[in-house]
Amino acid sequence: MSAEDNKQLVLDFYAAGARGDMDAALGILADDITWTNIGSTRFSGSYVGKQALVEQLIGPLFGQLKAGIASEIERLTAEGDIVVAQTNGTAETHDGQSYNNAYCQVIRIADGKFIEVKEYFDTALADAVFGK
Numbered sequence: 001m002s003a004e005d006n007k008q009l010v011l012d013f014y015a016a017g018a019r020g021d022m023d024a025a026l027g028i029l030a031d032d033i034t035w036t037n038i039g040s041t042r043f044s045g046s047y048v049g050k051q052a053l054v055e056q057l058i059g060p061l062f063g064q065l066k067a068g069i070a071s072e073i074e075r076l077t078a079e080g081d082i083v084v085a086q087t088n089g090t091a092e093t094h095d096g097q098s099y100n101n102a103y104c105q106v107i108r109i110a111d112g113k114f115i116e117v118k119e120y121f122d123t124a125l126a127d128a129v130f131g132k
Contacts (some may be wrong), residue, residue, distance in 0.1 A: 001112060002075060003034065003083075006109045007076050009112065010085055011035075011076070013028045013114070014118075017068070017071060020068075026054070026056055028113060029113060032049055033113075033116065033117065034116050036117070037058065037121070038123065039121075039123035039126075039129070042127075043057060064130060065094070066094055068091065070090045071088070072088045072089075074087060081110060082108055084105070086103070087102070087105070088100070089102075093130075097129050099107060101125055103121045104120040104121075105118070106119075106120075
């Protein structure tokens, strides 16, 4: 796939999430994806495989939020099989706390699927909202 095709795949991923179509969003991830969140927050670490990602990160994180995280893409940059997405996310916890964070995701794509994501975000904010 070209860099432009890879950017479109990232746009498709975010569009699926925006419309609440988790099946479509998860369908863009390779079954053996490695997703790494930087830092030492309760959600930091590497999640290997789509099932681990859903069970250990997405489920526990989204379970604390009223309606997931609404993401707005600020910038996409692509070169070869890598797309860098700078995004802003807004969310609210069940107890009414705002969780509005900025993200930078470095996404590696192969065969039309995300195979690796490294996510950078404000870890102090994550600790403040979700605890350590």
